[in-house]
Amino acid sequence: MSASLVMGEVLSRKKQGEDYYSLTVVAPAVAESVAPGQFVNVRPVGRTAHILRRPFSVYRVHKQGGWASTFEIIFDIRGPGTEELAALDVHDKLDVMGPLGNGFRLPKKHSRCLLVGGGIGAAPLFFLAARLREAGHRIDVVLGARTSELLLNAMDARRLASICRITTEDGSAGDTGVVTDVLGPTIERCGSEVVYTCGPHAMLEAVAGVCGAAKLPVQVAVEELMACGFGVCMSCVIPLRVRRKKGGSGSGGVLYARSCTEGPVFDGSQVIWSDHIAAPDTIDLASELVPPPAAPPRAQHVPAGAGAEHSPPGN
Ligand SMILES: Cc1cc2nc3c(=O)[nH]c(=O)nc-3n(C[C@H](O)[C@H](O)[C@H](O)COP(=O)(O)OP(=O)(O)OC[C@H]3O[C@@H](n4cnc5c(N)ncnc54)[C@H](O)[C@@H]3O)c2cc1C
Numbered sequence: 001m002s003a004s005l006v007m008g009e010v011l012s013r014k015k016q017g018e019d020y021y022s023l024t025v026v027a028p029a030v031a032e033s034v035a036p037g038q039f040v041n042v043r044p045v046g047r048t049a050h051i052l053r054r055p056f057s058v059y060r061v062h063k064q065g066g067w068a069s070t071f072e073i074i075f076d077i078r079g080p081g082t083e084e085l086a087a088l089d090v091h092d093k094l095d096v097m098g099p100l101g102n103g104f105r106l107p108k109k110h111s112r113c114l115l116v117g118g119g120i121g122a123a124p125l126f127f128l129a130a131r132l133r134e135a136g137h138r139i140d141v142v143l144g145a146r147t148s149e150l151l152l153n154a155m156d157a158r159r160l161a162s163i164c165r166i167t168t169e170d171g172s173a174g175d176t177g178v179v180t181d182v183l184g185p186t187i188e189r190c191g192s193e194v195v196y197t198c199g200p201h202a203m204l205e206a207v208a209g210v211c212g213a214a215k216l217p218v219q220v221a222v223e224e225l226m227a228c229g230f231g232v233c234m235s236c237v238i239p240l241r242v243r244r245k246k247g248g249s250g251s252g253g254v255l256y257a258r259s260c261t262e263g264p265v266f267d268g269s270q271v272i273w274s275d276h277i278a279a280p281d282t283i284d285l286a287s288e289l290v291p292p293p294a295a296p297p298r299a300q301h302v303p304a305g306a307g308a309e310h311s312p313p314g315n
Protein backbone atom coordinates (compact mmCIF):
# COMPACT_ATOMS: atom_id res chain seq x y z
CA MET A 1 0.00 0.00 0.00
CA SER A 2 1.50 3.37 -0.96
CA ALA A 3 1.71 6.32 1.41
CA SER A 4 -0.85 9.10 1.53
CA LEU A 5 -0.70 12.73 2.54
CA VAL A 6 -3.81 13.36 4.60
CA MET A 7 -5.28 15.80 7.06
CA GLY A 8 -5.73 14.00 10.36
CA GLU A 9 -7.75 15.20 13.32
CA VAL A 10 -6.72 14.73 16.93
CA LEU A 11 -9.30 12.55 18.68
CA SER A 12 -7.51 12.49 22.02
CA ARG A 13 -4.31 13.62 23.64
CA LYS A 14 -3.10 11.97 26.83
CA LYS A 15 -0.20 12.41 29.18
CA GLN A 16 1.24 9.01 30.01
CA GLY A 17 3.22 9.07 33.22
CA GLU A 18 5.66 11.92 33.80
CA ASP A 19 7.31 12.05 30.40
CA TYR A 20 5.22 10.61 27.59
CA TYR A 21 2.37 12.02 25.52
CA SER A 22 0.11 10.12 23.19
CA LEU A 23 -2.04 11.38 20.36
CA THR A 24 -4.86 9.40 18.80
CA VAL A 25 -5.45 10.69 15.31
CA VAL A 26 -8.42 10.11 13.02
CA ALA A 27 -6.86 9.30 9.64
CA PRO A 28 -8.62 6.29 8.11
CA ALA A 29 -6.43 6.05 5.00
CA VAL A 30 -3.36 5.62 7.22
CA ALA A 31 -4.91 3.60 10.04
CA GLU A 32 -6.47 1.06 7.70
CA SER A 33 -3.26 0.40 5.77
CA VAL A 34 -0.37 0.78 8.22
CA ALA A 35 1.63 -2.30 9.27
CA PRO A 36 3.64 -2.74 12.50
CA GLY A 37 7.06 -1.08 12.28
CA GLN A 38 5.94 1.47 9.71
CA PHE A 39 5.91 5.11 10.70
CA VAL A 40 4.08 8.35 10.02
CA ASN A 41 5.60 11.76 9.35
CA VAL A 42 3.49 14.42 11.06
CA ARG A 43 3.29 18.16 11.56
CA PRO A 44 0.65 20.26 13.31
CA VAL A 45 -1.27 22.45 10.86
CA GLY A 46 -0.97 26.20 11.27
CA ARG A 47 1.99 26.20 13.68
CA THR A 48 5.35 27.71 12.88
CA ALA A 49 8.04 26.17 15.08
CA HIS A 50 9.05 23.54 12.57
CA ILE A 51 8.79 23.14 8.84
CA LEU A 52 9.71 19.50 8.47
CA ARG A 53 7.34 16.79 9.52
CA ARG A 54 8.59 14.61 12.38
CA PRO A 55 8.65 10.79 12.16
CA PHE A 56 6.90 8.59 14.72
CA SER A 57 6.26 4.87 14.88
CA VAL A 58 2.66 3.84 15.00
CA TYR A 59 2.02 2.68 18.56
CA ARG A 60 -1.53 1.38 18.18
CA VAL A 61 -4.29 1.24 15.62
CA HIS A 62 -8.04 1.18 16.14
CA LYS A 63 -9.87 0.10 13.02
CA GLN A 64 -13.47 1.24 13.18
CA GLY A 65 -14.15 0.84 9.49
CA GLY A 66 -15.09 3.78 7.27
CA TRP A 67 -14.33 7.30 8.44
CA ALA A 68 -13.39 6.71 12.08
CA SER A 69 -10.26 4.53 12.07
CA THR A 70 -7.45 5.98 14.16
CA PHE A 71 -3.76 5.49 14.78
CA GLU A 72 -1.93 6.43 17.95
CA ILE A 73 1.60 7.74 18.41
CA ILE A 74 3.46 8.11 21.70
CA PHE A 75 6.47 10.33 22.27
CA ASP A 76 8.56 12.31 24.71
CA ILE A 77 9.46 15.96 24.31
CA ARG A 78 12.83 16.42 22.61
CA GLY A 79 12.58 19.81 20.91
CA PRO A 80 10.18 22.22 19.19
CA GLY A 81 8.41 19.60 17.07
CA THR A 82 7.47 17.28 19.92
CA GLU A 83 6.68 20.26 22.14
CA GLU A 84 4.07 21.45 19.62
CA LEU A 85 2.62 17.99 19.24
CA ALA A 86 2.30 17.65 23.01
CA ALA A 87 0.36 20.93 23.10
CA LEU A 88 -2.24 19.86 20.54
CA ASP A 89 -5.89 19.67 21.55
CA VAL A 90 -8.83 17.53 20.56
CA HIS A 91 -10.03 18.49 17.03
CA ASP A 92 -6.70 20.11 16.11
CA LYS A 93 -5.54 19.22 12.62
CA LEU A 94 -2.42 17.25 11.87
CA ASP A 95 -0.74 16.98 8.51
CA VAL A 96 0.06 13.25 8.18
CA MET A 97 2.21 11.47 5.64
CA GLY A 98 2.09 7.70 5.84
CA PRO A 99 2.30 4.86 6.24
CA LEU A 100 6.03 5.06 5.50
CA GLY A 101 8.84 2.50 5.59
CA ASN A 102 8.83 -1.26 5.34
CA GLY A 103 7.58 -2.61 8.68
CA PHE A 104 8.37 -5.87 10.48
CA ARG A 105 8.12 -9.19 8.67
CA LEU A 106 5.73 -11.53 10.51
CA PRO A 107 6.61 -15.22 10.77
CA LYS A 108 4.94 -17.48 8.20
CA LYS A 109 4.50 -20.41 10.58
CA HIS A 110 3.50 -20.42 14.24
CA SER A 111 6.51 -19.02 16.16
CA ARG A 112 7.74 -18.01 19.58
CA CYS A 113 8.49 -14.31 19.18
CA LEU A 114 10.54 -12.28 21.63
CA LEU A 115 9.98 -8.50 21.60
CA VAL A 116 12.75 -6.39 23.14
CA GLY A 117 12.12 -2.68 23.72
CA GLY A 118 13.96 0.19 25.38
CA GLY A 119 12.28 3.34 26.73
CA ILE A 120 10.02 5.23 24.32
CA GLY A 121 11.68 3.24 21.52
CA ALA A 122 9.46 0.28 22.43
CA ALA A 123 6.45 2.07 20.84
CA PRO A 124 6.13 0.04 17.60
CA LEU A 125 6.39 -3.25 19.50
CA PHE A 126 2.90 -2.83 20.99
CA PHE A 127 1.29 -2.64 17.54
CA LEU A 128 3.46 -5.57 16.47
CA ALA A 129 2.44 -7.59 19.55
CA ALA A 130 -1.24 -7.04 18.75
CA ARG A 131 -0.77 -8.29 15.17
CA LEU A 132 1.35 -11.27 16.25
CA ARG A 133 -1.30 -12.24 18.79
CA GLU A 134 -4.06 -11.99 16.18
CA ALA A 135 -2.00 -14.32 13.97
CA GLY A 136 -1.67 -16.85 16.82
CA HIS A 137 2.04 -16.47 17.59
CA ARG A 138 3.45 -16.72 21.10
CA ILE A 139 4.84 -13.46 22.44
CA ASP A 140 7.40 -12.88 25.14
CA VAL A 141 8.68 -9.44 26.07
CA VAL A 142 11.78 -7.86 27.55
CA LEU A 143 11.14 -4.22 28.36
CA GLY A 144 13.77 -1.89 29.75
CA ALA A 145 14.32 1.75 30.64
CA ARG A 146 16.53 3.91 32.82
CA THR A 147 13.83 4.24 35.50
CA SER A 148 10.37 2.81 36.16
CA GLU A 149 8.77 6.12 35.04
CA LEU A 150 10.37 5.70 31.62
CA LEU A 151 9.12 2.15 31.07
CA LEU A 152 6.61 2.23 28.24
CA ASN A 153 3.31 0.65 29.22
CA ALA A 154 4.68 -2.21 31.31
CA MET A 155 1.12 -3.19 32.23
CA ASP A 156 0.17 -3.84 28.59
CA ALA A 157 3.46 -5.67 28.01
CA ARG A 158 2.65 -8.03 30.90
CA ARG A 159 -0.85 -8.57 29.54
CA LEU A 160 0.32 -9.34 26.01
CA ALA A 161 3.29 -11.55 26.86
CA SER A 162 3.50 -15.14 28.05
CA ILE A 163 6.69 -14.17 29.86
CA CYS A 164 7.58 -10.53 30.51
CA ARG A 165 10.94 -9.44 31.94
CA ILE A 166 11.40 -5.85 33.06
CA THR A 167 14.74 -4.14 33.63
CA THR A 168 15.55 -0.66 34.91
CA GLU A 169 19.01 0.81 35.28
CA ASP A 170 18.24 2.23 38.71
CA GLY A 171 16.44 -0.88 39.95
CA SER A 172 13.14 0.97 40.48
CA ALA A 173 11.23 -1.83 38.67
CA GLY A 174 12.12 -5.39 37.69
CA ASP A 175 15.76 -6.43 37.52
CA THR A 176 18.48 -3.85 37.95
CA GLY A 177 20.41 -3.46 34.71
CA VAL A 178 19.76 -3.33 30.99
CA VAL A 179 17.73 -5.56 28.68
CA THR A 180 20.74 -7.47 27.40
CA ASP A 181 21.54 -8.60 30.98
CA VAL A 182 18.44 -10.81 30.90
CA LEU A 183 18.18 -11.44 27.16
CA GLY A 184 20.22 -14.65 26.86
CA PRO A 185 18.41 -16.45 29.71
CA THR A 186 15.02 -15.21 28.44
CA ILE A 187 15.71 -16.52 24.92
CA GLU A 188 16.61 -19.88 26.43
CA ARG A 189 13.64 -20.01 28.81
CA CYS A 190 11.11 -18.99 26.14
CA GLY A 191 12.62 -21.05 23.34
CA SER A 192 12.48 -17.90 21.20
CA GLU A 193 12.66 -18.38 17.45
CA VAL A 194 12.70 -14.77 16.30
CA VAL A 195 13.51 -11.48 18.01
CA TYR A 196 12.05 -8.06 17.21
CA THR A 197 13.63 -5.00 18.77
CA CYS A 198 13.40 -1.23 18.86
CA GLY A 199 15.09 1.29 21.10
CA PRO A 200 18.29 3.31 21.42
CA HIS A 201 21.06 2.57 18.92
CA ALA A 202 23.43 1.09 21.54
CA MET A 203 20.69 -1.23 22.77
CA LEU A 204 19.90 -2.42 19.24
CA GLU A 205 23.58 -3.17 18.65
CA ALA A 206 23.81 -5.14 21.90
CA VAL A 207 20.59 -7.07 21.20
CA ALA A 208 21.77 -7.90 17.66
CA GLY A 209 25.04 -9.14 19.20
CA VAL A 210 23.28 -11.48 21.64
CA CYS A 211 21.00 -12.79 18.87
CA GLY A 212 23.96 -13.28 16.54
CA ALA A 213 25.75 -15.36 19.19
CA ALA A 214 22.56 -17.40 19.70
CA LYS A 215 22.09 -17.73 15.90
CA LEU A 216 18.62 -16.22 16.16
CA PRO A 217 17.08 -14.03 13.47
CA VAL A 218 16.60 -10.48 14.72
CA GLN A 219 14.68 -7.64 13.14
CA VAL A 220 15.72 -4.20 14.36
CA ALA A 221 13.71 -0.99 13.88
CA VAL A 222 16.14 1.93 13.75
CA GLU A 223 15.30 5.57 14.43
CA GLU A 224 17.77 7.52 12.31
CA LEU A 225 17.49 11.27 11.92
CA MET A 226 15.22 11.91 8.95
CA ALA A 227 14.31 14.87 6.80
CA CYS A 228 12.03 14.00 3.87
CA GLY A 229 10.85 10.57 5.10
CA PHE A 230 10.22 9.20 1.61
CA GLY A 231 13.58 8.46 0.05
CA VAL A 232 14.89 11.57 -1.67
CA CYS A 233 17.23 13.42 0.72
CA MET A 234 19.57 10.56 1.78
CA SER A 235 19.82 11.98 5.33
CA CYS A 236 18.86 8.66 6.90
CA VAL A 237 21.23 6.14 5.31
CA ILE A 238 22.76 3.36 7.38
CA PRO A 239 25.45 0.90 6.32
CA LEU A 240 24.47 -2.72 5.76
CA ARG A 241 26.77 -5.68 5.22
CA VAL A 242 25.92 -7.44 1.98
CA ARG A 243 27.11 -10.69 0.52
CA ARG A 244 28.38 -10.81 -3.03
CA LYS A 245 25.93 -12.40 -5.42
CA LYS A 246 26.69 -16.00 -6.39
CA GLY A 247 29.53 -16.05 -8.89
CA GLY A 248 30.63 -12.49 -7.99
CA SER A 249 34.18 -11.72 -6.87
CA GLY A 250 35.28 -10.56 -3.41
CA SER A 251 33.80 -11.30 -0.03
CA GLY A 252 31.01 -8.76 -0.01
CA GLY A 253 30.56 -5.09 0.58
CA VAL A 254 28.61 -2.32 2.19
CA LEU A 255 25.24 -1.12 1.05
CA TYR A 256 24.03 2.28 2.20
CA ALA A 257 20.31 1.84 2.72
CA ARG A 258 17.77 4.58 3.39
CA SER A 259 16.09 3.82 6.67
CA CYS A 260 12.92 5.67 5.61
CA THR A 261 12.29 3.45 2.57
CA GLU A 262 14.43 0.29 2.78
CA GLY A 263 13.90 0.46 6.58
CA PRO A 264 13.29 1.38 9.31
CA VAL A 265 13.25 -2.38 9.96
CA PHE A 266 16.43 -4.23 9.03
CA ASP A 267 17.92 -7.65 9.54
CA GLY A 268 20.02 -7.01 12.65
CA SER A 269 22.81 -9.27 11.43
CA GLN A 270 23.29 -7.05 8.37
CA VAL A 271 23.57 -3.68 10.11
CA ILE A 272 27.10 -2.32 10.54
CA TRP A 273 26.67 -0.72 13.93
CA SER A 274 30.12 0.74 14.38
CA ASP A 275 31.03 3.94 12.49
CA HIS A 276 34.32 2.29 11.56
CA ILE A 277 34.01 0.25 8.39
CA ALA A 278 37.03 -1.77 7.24
CA ALA A 279 38.24 -0.09 4.05
CA PRO A 280 39.33 -3.00 1.77
CA ASP A 281 35.89 -4.62 1.69
CA THR A 282 33.92 -1.40 1.57
CA ILE A 283 32.10 -1.12 -1.71
CA ASP A 284 29.26 1.32 -2.22
CA LEU A 285 26.66 -0.88 -3.82
CA ALA A 286 23.90 1.67 -3.35
CA SER A 287 23.53 2.40 -7.05
CA GLU A 288 23.36 -1.33 -7.73
CA LEU A 289 21.01 -2.41 -4.96
CA VAL A 290 19.00 0.56 -3.73
CA PRO A 291 15.88 1.05 -5.81
CA PRO A 292 15.32 4.52 -7.29
CA PRO A 293 13.84 7.11 -4.93
CA ALA A 294 10.22 6.52 -4.07
CA ALA A 295 7.64 8.76 -5.62
CA PRO A 296 6.44 11.36 -3.10
CA PRO A 297 3.28 10.16 -1.37
CA ARG A 298 0.10 10.94 -3.23
CA ALA A 299 -1.80 13.82 -1.67
CA GLN A 300 -5.34 13.25 -0.56
CA HIS A 301 -5.66 16.62 1.09
CA VAL A 302 -2.60 18.81 0.64
CA PRO A 303 -2.30 21.13 3.59
CA ALA A 304 -0.89 24.64 3.38
CA GLY A 305 2.94 24.66 3.42
CA ALA A 306 3.21 21.06 2.29
CA GLY A 307 5.84 22.00 -0.29
CA ALA A 308 8.51 22.91 2.27
CA GLU A 309 10.05 19.45 2.56
CA HIS A 310 13.62 20.09 1.54
CA SER A 311 14.81 22.32 4.32
CA PRO A 312 17.79 21.02 6.29
CA PRO A 313 17.08 18.74 9.27
CA GLY A 314 16.36 20.57 12.49
CA ASN A 315 14.15 23.18 10.90
C1 LIG B 1 11.26 5.90 12.10
C2 LIG B 1 11.24 6.74 13.37
C3 LIG B 1 10.31 6.45 14.35
C4 LIG B 1 10.27 7.22 15.53
N1 LIG B 1 9.35 6.91 16.47
C5 LIG B 1 9.30 7.63 17.60
C6 LIG B 1 8.31 7.34 18.59
O1 LIG B 1 7.48 6.43 18.44
N2 LIG B 1 8.32 8.11 19.72
C7 LIG B 1 9.23 9.12 19.92
O2 LIG B 1 9.20 9.76 20.98
N3 LIG B 1 10.17 9.40 19.01
C8 LIG B 1 10.22 8.71 17.84
N4 LIG B 1 11.15 9.03 16.89
C9 LIG B 1 12.05 10.16 17.15
C10 LIG B 1 11.30 11.47 16.83
O3 LIG B 1 11.12 11.56 15.44
C11 LIG B 1 12.12 12.68 17.32
O4 LIG B 1 12.14 12.64 18.73
C12 LIG B 1 11.49 13.98 16.88
O5 LIG B 1 11.59 14.11 15.47
C13 LIG B 1 12.19 15.15 17.53
O6 LIG B 1 11.64 16.34 16.99
P1 LIG B 1 11.76 17.71 17.81
O7 LIG B 1 11.45 18.82 16.88
O8 LIG B 1 10.97 17.64 19.07
O9 LIG B 1 13.26 17.72 18.25
P2 LIG B 1 14.51 18.22 17.37
O10 LIG B 1 14.77 19.65 17.69
O11 LIG B 1 14.35 17.84 15.94
O12 LIG B 1 15.61 17.33 18.03
C14 LIG B 1 15.86 17.41 19.45
C15 LIG B 1 16.94 16.43 19.80
O13 LIG B 1 16.48 15.11 19.56
C16 LIG B 1 17.39 14.45 18.66
N5 LIG B 1 16.63 13.62 17.72
C17 LIG B 1 15.80 14.04 16.75
N6 LIG B 1 15.33 12.98 16.03
C18 LIG B 1 15.91 11.89 16.57
C19 LIG B 1 15.89 10.50 16.27
N7 LIG B 1 15.23 10.00 15.23
N8 LIG B 1 16.62 9.66 17.05
C20 LIG B 1 17.35 10.13 18.05
N9 LIG B 1 17.44 11.43 18.38
C21 LIG B 1 16.73 12.29 17.66
C22 LIG B 1 18.09 15.58 17.91
O14 LIG B 1 19.37 15.17 17.45
C23 LIG B 1 18.22 16.65 18.97
O15 LIG B 1 19.31 16.41 19.80
C24 LIG B 1 11.21 8.29 15.72
C25 LIG B 1 12.14 8.56 14.71
C26 LIG B 1 12.15 7.81 13.56
C27 LIG B 1 13.15 8.11 12.49
Ligand code: FES
Nearest residue numbers: 229231233234260
Ligand atom coordinates in the same frame (compact mmCIF):
# COMPACT_ATOMS: atom_id res chain seq x y z
S1 FES C 1 14.71 10.79 5.22
FE1 FES C 1 15.07 11.52 3.21
S2 FES C 1 15.91 9.76 2.24
FE2 FES C 1 15.32 9.04 4.18
